[in-house]
């Protein structure tokens with residue numbers, strides 16, 4: 001099973017109080033051409049928080065402290081009945097730097113009310129709105145149709161909201 005992360009930096013615009021989330025338009029890899037949060041696969045020896053912070057730095061140049069990330073979700077994506085990816089979802093209002101484009105990602109601040117769910121993974125509209133409202137979620141999402149996952153069809157899902165994520169499946173929150 002692939003172990004991966006997503007990170008959603010949030011800010012409150014000082015001029016009109018709009019809550020915004022930093023999304024990326026993914027330029028390569030899984031989900032290329034779609035919007036998502038910064039994130040990616042965990043490397044050997046990293047905690048999930050360290051992975052989320054590294055991917056956020058590498059993809060958009062924002063510095064986030066692993067300890068300042070708030071765990072918001074644990075998602076399992078299954079493909080044709082088999083576990084494909086475990087995704088650990090974080091959010092944070094604490095970061096430094098200005099988002100900058102990279103080979104992997106074009107960053108864009110988007111109002112939390114205007115997230116482009118029609119240009120994202122089909123599962124995102126099920127879990128991301130609650131995550132952006134500050135809730136916690138555990139979910140299982142089933143896809144069918146063979147590899148790659150981003151060309152498979154989203155079939156169905158189960159979600160549990162307002163769960164305790166203090167201890168992740170591997171013991172690291």
Ligand SMILES: Nc1[nH]c(=O)nc2c1ncn2[C@H]1C[C@H](O)[C@@H](COP(=O)(O)OP(=O)(O)OP(=O)(O)O)O1
Nearest residue numbers: 004005006028029030039040041077087121123124
């Ligand atoms: N169904 C899904 N919904 C979603 O919102 N994000 C998903 C998803 N399935 C995978 N992802 C995310 C998790 C993770 O952030 C990312 C994994 O994409 P990649 O394999 O391109 O990872 P990397 O950016 O680490 O790539 P490399 O740099 O090539 O290792 O896709």
